[in-house]
Amino acid sequence: MRPEIPSATAAAASPPPFHGPPRPEHQDTRPQARAAALATVPERSARIQRDRNRLTVVTTAASPNISVLRRHSHSMTPNLNPKSKVQESIELYKTKNAALEDSCTEYKRLLEEYKTNLADLKSLNSTISMELENVKRSHSYEVDDLRRKYQNDMQDSFDRHKRDLERAREENNDLAIKIERELKDEIEKLLKSHKEELETLERRLKAELEEERGKRQRERQDVQKEFDSELRNTRLEADTKERENQLLQGELTNTKSELDRERLLKNALQGQLTDATTTNLTLEASNKAMKEKIDFLESDSQAQSSAFNELHRRMQEAFAAAEAAQEKLRQEETLRRKLHNQVQELKGNIRVMCRVRPTHDSETGPAKIDFPDADTDSKEVAVQGPDKISAMGTNITQTYSYAFDRVFSPVSQNAEVFEEISQLVQSALDGYNVCVFCYGQTGSGKTFTMSSADGMIPRTVAQIYAEATRLQDKGWQYKMEGSFVEVYNETYNDLLGRPEDLDKKKIEVRHDPAKKQTTLENAVSVALDGPDRVEEILQRADKNRTVAATKANMRSSRSHSVFILKLVGENNITGERSEGTLNLVDLAGSERLDHSKAEGARLKETQNINKSLSCLGDVINALGSSKENSHIPYRNSRLTYLLQYSLGGNSKTLMFVMVSPLQAHLQETITSLKFATKVHNTHIGTAKKQTKASG
Numbered sequence: 001m002r003p004e005i006p007s008a009t010a011a012a013a014s015p016p017p018f019h020g021p022p023r024p025e026h027q028d029t030r031p032q033a034r035a036a037a038l039a040t041v042p043e044r045s046a047r048i049q050r051d052r053n054r055l056t057v058v059t060t061a062a063s064p065n066i067s068v069l070r071r072h073s074h075s076m077t078p079n080l081n082p083k084s085k086v087q088e089s090i091e092l093y094k095t096k097n098a099a100l101e102d103s104c105t106e107y108k109r110l111l112e113e114y115k116t117n118l119a120d121l122k123s124l125n126s127t128i129s130m131e132l133e134n135v136k137r138s139h140s141y142e143v144d145d146l147r148r149k150y151q152n153d154m155q156d157s158f159d160r161h162k163r164d165l166e167r168a169r170e171e172n173n174d175l176a177i178k179i180e181r182e183l184k185d186e187i188e189k190l191l192k193s194h195k196e197e198l199e200t201l202e203r204r205l206k207a208e209l210e211e212e213r214g215k216r217q218r219e220r221q222d223v224q225k226e227f228d229s230e231l232r233n234t235r236l237e238a239d240t241k242e243r244e245n246q247l248l249q250g251e252l253t254n255t256k257s258e259l260d261r262e263r264l265l266k267n268a269l270q271g272q273l274t275d276a277t278t279t280n281l282t283l284e285a286s287n288k289a290m291k292e293k294i295d296f297l298e299s300d301s302q303a304q305s306s307a308f309n310e311l312h313r314r315m316q317e318a319f320a321a322a323e324a325a326q327e328k329l330r331q332e333e334t335l336r337r338k339l340h341n342q343v344q345e346l347k348g349n350i351r352v353m354c355r356v357r358p359t360h361d362s363e364t365g366p367a368k369i370d371f372p373d374a375d376t377d378s379k380e381v382a383v384q385g386p387d388k389i390s391a392m393g394t395n396i397t398q399t400y401s402y403a404f405d406r407v408f409s410p411v412s413q414n415a416e417v418f419e420e421i422s423q424l425v426q427s428a429l430d431g432y433n434v435c436v437f438c439y440g441q442t443g444s445g446k447t448f449t450m451s452s453a454d455g456m457i458p459r460t461v462a463q464i465y466a467e468a469t470r471l472q473d474k475g476w477q478y479k480m481e482g483s484f485v486e487v488y489n490e491t492y493n494d495l496l497g498r499p500e501d502l503d504k505k506k507i508e509v510r511h512d513p514a515k516k517q518t519t520l521e522n523a524v525s526v527a528l529d530g531p532d533r534v535e536e537i538l539q540r541a542d543k544n545r546t547v548a549a550t551k552a553n554m555r556s557s558r559s560h561s562v563f564i565l566k567l568v569g570e571n572n573i574t575g576e577r578s579e580g581t582l583n584l585v586d587l588a589g590s591e592r593l594d595h596s597k598a599e600g601a602r603l604k605e606t607q608n609i610n611k612s613l614s615c616l617g618d619v620i621n622a623l624g625s626s627k628e629n630s631h632i633p634y635r636n637s638r639l640t641y642l643l644q645y646s647l648g649g650n651s652k653t654l655m656f657v658m659v660s661p662l663q664a665h666l667q668e669t670i671t672s673l674k675f676a677t678k679v680h681n682t683h684i685g686t687a688k689k690q691t692k693a694s695g
């Protein structure tokens with residue numbers, strides 16, 4: 001804060017409030033001179049005022065004389081003697097002149113005095129200015145002194161704080177060193193005790209290990225012995241199985257020829273039935289004609305009566321023949337079903353087929369894939385592996401060969417593929433649970449095979465509808481219901497529900513162990529009353545998939561979709577009833593994303609796909625294990641849980657392994673084919689039909 005400049009009077013009355021020592025050269029002169037100079041100011045003002053008053057008095061005194069003189073000169077009366085009048089005026093003027101001269105002199109004196117006063121005032125002014133300058137200078141000195149003093153104080157306190165800080169730091173260092181030393185001691189102590197403990201533990205573990213090793217050695221020898229004897233048994237069993245297989249092959253050939261015979265018989269019977277129906281119609285017409293004749297002739301003729309009896313008998317015979325033919329046809333249908341499913345069972349309850357899709361025009365770098373037996377059995381596929389350099393530095397390429405129940409080359413069409421499925425579709429109508437799934441990496445052709453316009457789903461529904469219509473003649477009435485669900489990130493979503501409910505509606509899967517049936521709670525189920533309904537279903541599912549795709553990029557490839565067809569048939573003639581389920585599954589892309597450094601949502605998707613596909617492998621593996629009543633881990637993933645009754649002993653399974661024809665996908669192709677081979681080598685127990693007599 002700047003020190004306040006004292007007023008003139010205050011400066012005169014009291015000493016300046018400086019804290020520093022006053023400067024000696026200003027001590028005596030400055031206040032007195034300033035006081036003296038300031039003291040003369042009112043005095044001089046009073047004098048000037050006095051002089052002004054006096055001048056006013058003189059001027060005022062002179063003014064009436066002048067006015068009297070003027071009046072006098074005007075009022076000189078004519079009756080006075082002019083000379084005396086002039087004389088009088090002269091006298092008056094003289095008097096007045098003297099007075100004016102006095103005034104003039106007074107004015108001059110006053111003027112002089114004013115001038116002197118002005119000079120005094122000017123010098124006073126300069127004295128005061130100088131004084132002011134001095135005051136200013138002294139103040140700036142004082143400000144400097146104060147600033148210096150404050151700086152010194154600040155420096156002192158800064159030094160003091162620094163010293164305190166140094167001291168505290170030193171104390172801290174001492175403390176830290178002390179604590180560190182204590183901790184070191186403690187750690188050393190702990191390490192020593194741990195080392196001792198570890199040594200004791202190691203000694204004990206070594207002893208236990210030795211003991212365990214001895215025990216394992218003995219066990220290994222036992223197991224080896226057991227294994228040798230089991231191997232012998234298995235070899236014997238394999239020989240027996242081989243013989244059995246040959247027998248079964250013979251039986252299969254017989255069954256096939258029996259089936260052919262039955263087919264011929266069926267055709268013959270159908271011909272007979274047609275004949276019988278025609279005869280029946282003819283007979284009905286003749287009967288009608290006869291009845292009319294009888295009515296006409298009834299009353300009179302005995303001969304006519306016997307003719308009528310004859311006709312009636314023949315008609316009864318024709319009816320009986322027609323009924324027998326119908327019955328034979330029904331029996332033939334039951335036999336056909338039995339034979340058909342026997343053939344299916346002989347083919348194995350889990351079948352694996354491979355399909356290699358064609359290369360698109362836009363794709364380059366095809367892999368080398370051969371179909372060695374394409375002209376005969378179409379069961380083999382050979383894939384040339386990547387180029388490798390041997391230890392000798394030569395180029396070696398390995399060819400991987402795989403065999404499946406059927407291999408479809410890139411030229412195969414969906415119609416050809418469906419021929420294989422159609423037999424299983426027939427089984428579903430006969431009351432079996434059937435599961436067809438497509439396995440393979442993204443872009444290998446799963447969706448094309450399953451859901452394209454001429455894919456397995458539309459063809460299946462068309463076949464079921466045609467077959468159900470055909471079976472109506474044999475007394476069968478079928479009810480068909482379709483559902484379409486998606487398994488994404490281990491949750492079920494309804495692909496036939498409203499798009500806005502996707503990911504919101506919770507779908508529950510309920511199992512009925514007695515009936516071996518699965519129901520989906522909260523999922524839309526559409527009654528398939530005509531073959532065109534499937535188109536509507538596929539469109540609805542596609543719409544939901546599009547909505548899903550906006551939520552998660554590539555979601556259709558990252559989820560499993562399952563088309564579930566429930567088929568309930570009742571025969572009102574034989575009283576038979578069958579309940580079968582057909583599941584058509586488009587699995588999520590099987591490619592491993594281990595090296596893709598997937599994160600967040602994509603990592604979760606990948607983990608869930610890997611989990612569910614490996615669970616599917618585990619379930620198939622467990623189903624193929626020879627142990628009776630071994631645990632099947634259906635519950636380990638949502639997919640296997642949903643398909644529980646369509647995989648395994650009570651069902652027929654067909655797996656399509658889809659293969660990309662590109663060299664870039666070679667590694668994935670080999671991995672998929674290996675997985676498919678493992679499934680192909682699995683033998684699953686005999687399927688059971690879900691049939692029972694109603695009522």
Ligand SMILES: Nc1ncnc2c1ncn2[C@@H]1O[C@H](COP(=O)(O)OP(=O)(O)OP(=O)(O)O)[C@@H](O)[C@H]1O
Nearest residue numbers: 357358441442443444445446447448449556557589
């Ligand atoms: N047999 C085939 N004939 C002609 N084109 C095919 C065949 N198989 C697949 N394609 C075509 O290849 C492409 C990829 O096929 P698709 O979408 O069916 O693969 P995907 O395995 O289902 O892939 P994603 O896992 O991503 O669903 C599509 O354009 C499809 O039309």
